[in-house]
Amino acid sequence: MSWKPRPNHPYAHAPRVPEGAAIPLDELVPGEGRFEIEIGPGRGGFLFERAASRPDARLVGLEIRLKWAALVDERLQKRGLGARARVFNADAREALGRLGPDASVAVVYLHFPDPWWKKRHEKRLVAGAPLLDGIARLLVDGGELFAQTDVEERAQQYEALFAAHPALEPAGDAPGSPWLAENPYGARSPREHRAILDGLPVHRLRFRRRPRAAEAPFG
Numbered sequence: 477m478s479w480k481p482r483p484n485h486p487y488a489h490a491p492r493v494p495e496g497a498a499i500p501l502d503e504l505v506p507g508e509g510r511f512e513i514e515i516g517p518g519r520g521g522f523l524f525e526r527a528a529s530r531p532d533a534r535l536v537g538l539e540i541r542l543k544w545a546a547l548v549d550e551r552l553q554k555r556g557l558g559a560r561a562r563v564f565n566a567d568a569r570e571a572l573g574r575l576g577p578d579a580s581v582a583v584v585y586l587h588f589p590d591p592w593w594k595k596r597h598e599k600r601l602v603a604g605a606p607l608l609d610g611i612a613r614l615l616v617d618g619g620e621l622f623a624q625t626d627v628e629e630r631a632q633q634y635e636a637l638f639a640a641h642p643a644l645e646p647a648g649d650a651p652g653s654p655w656l657a658e659n660p661y662g663a664r665s666p667r668e669h670r671a672i673l674d675g676l677p678v679h680r681l682r683f684r685r686r687p688r689a690a691e692a693p694f695g
């Protein structure tokens with residue numbers, strides 16, 4: 477990782493995932509409690525609500541925009557949550573692969589991650605195959621990957637991508653299906669609140685990390 481914010485950037489002070497090949501999550505949020513990762517928290521509302529609904533969890537947000545990483549991390553600290561909820565500036569597609577140890581994360585959240593819909597924006601998609609490999613590696617056996625979007629085409633793309641991963645199995649409302657009617661985490665993202673207010677349909681998917689021993693050896 478060689479990119480650095482220009483020193484005069486107004487949010488150059490945003491906390492960043494340290495450089496290096498194997499960054500222990502414990503280094504990012506020391507202490508006790510299961511880890512949950514939110515990719516692209518934006519304005520951060522979910523982290524505050526989740527910190528309230530799951531007080532035993534350690535929450536790590538990975539946010540590509542310096543401004544939101546800096547502001548949300550500061551607000552978490554001001555609210556007294558900084559010891560168990562942090563946001564780091566990072567491109568999750570790059571940083572997730574450097575976090576560890578394997579099998580240490582209970583839930584990964586992807587709330588409305590890819591709003592772009594134009595063909596030329598496809599290369600910017602966050603939720604792609606490399607990210608998914610990192611998520612599968614980090615999740616504990618039975619750990620959850622939750623994604624939601626108001627773009628139906630994106631939801632279909634995620635379903636196809638996640639379902640094709642050998643380490644993941646659908647964990648929605650009905651057996652064998654990944655679709656969830658509701659968000660079961662007692663916390664909503666800002667975009668989710670907005671979509672609900674605007675009456676937009678929200679497509680929600682949940683997959684679970686298969687037990688490692690049960691994985692197909694050549695899957």
Ligand SMILES: C[S@@+](CC[C@H](N)C(=O)[O-])C[C@H]1O[C@@H](n2cnc3c(N)ncnc32)[C@H](O)[C@@H]1O
Nearest residue numbers: 516517518538539540567568587588665666667
């Ligand atoms: C549409 S916003 C959704 C924000 C929030 N998750 C919500 O639901 O309200 C997508 C967020 O993902 C962030 N993002 C986009 N690409 C990213 C990447 N590669 N790594 C980390 N964050 C990313 C954007 O900066 C933005 O904050």
